[in-house]
Amino acid sequence: MTSTDDPAGTTPPLRPTRQRRAVTEVLESFTDFRSAQEIHELLGERGETVGLATVYRTLQRLSEAGDVDVLRTEDGEAIYRRCSDSHHHHLVCRSCGATVEVEGPAVERWTRAIAAEHGYADVSHTLEIFGTCARCS
């Protein structure tokens, strides 16, 4: 739809720079989703100097390449995490934010089936459940 195509096959070279390495390394240091700005801070704490713009650009590349998953928080912020950890979803309380991590083989199977049915390959998905927790209702 945009110009994200790649007639040749793979995207250009992609040079392994200090900054890119730093970002992918930090991505290894946590397993949940973090915003670009948080990642930028983590880099700072590590003593790595990487421009915020670069963090955004790198994260963008990585997500295009399918190396990181991207999600949007309720207020529109983008959050990232490296792909393929124990895959799970979140059950979040709308009013107090309490979160429970849940798994469901059935859903995993279902999404794969649906995707296959429509000819989609290399499937992934995001699923968030919202509700009011016992304490808040």
Next chain:
Amino acid sequence: MTSTDDPAGTTPPLRPTRQRRAVTEVLESFTDFRSAQEIHELLGERGETVGLATVYRTLQRLSEAGDVDVLRTEDGEAIYRRCSDSHHHHLVCRSCGATVEVEGPAVERWTRAIAAEHGYADVSHTLEIFGTCARCS
């Protein structure tokens, strides 16, 4: 966690003004998701003069009240639609954006069950499936 509480019980009165009526009417005129700005334009086309800020505020109230569903586009824009249409999810091609609407009673049941199991009430969820469509792979 935020200040979205309501010690009294229900949110204040909520006056039925021309603007609010206009917004809910426009919401009836389409069944898919539209951005606040698009809704604002639609209002203009209808000859209704409603401030953009008011559209945002109204949409916010409506979503808090559970009268409209909110979603985030991939680039962080919020899109709205009045609730309770045939509930469905999207299967999106990562590379060309081609989208298919899919349904799955099983998932609906599963999310409700999981939520109940953890004591969460008033459940809703978001689910997006990503993959590479036949044409792109």
Next chain:
DNA sequence: CGCCGAGTTGACAATGGTTCTCAACCGGGT
């Protein structure tokens, strides 16, 4: 019927995440 107070509105400023710009820089093939 006119008056009043709280809820609402609209024009505009302010926010804040994300992207763009562009000159300086760096990696690596020759």
Next chain:
DNA sequence: ACCCGGTTGAGAACCATTGTCAACTCGGCG
């Protein structure tokens, strides 16, 4: 060592969304 194109960083630019605040409206009351 040299060059060229990909990369970076600082800051400006974007743009959706929210805050501000004086003017306005609804609806109950005297």
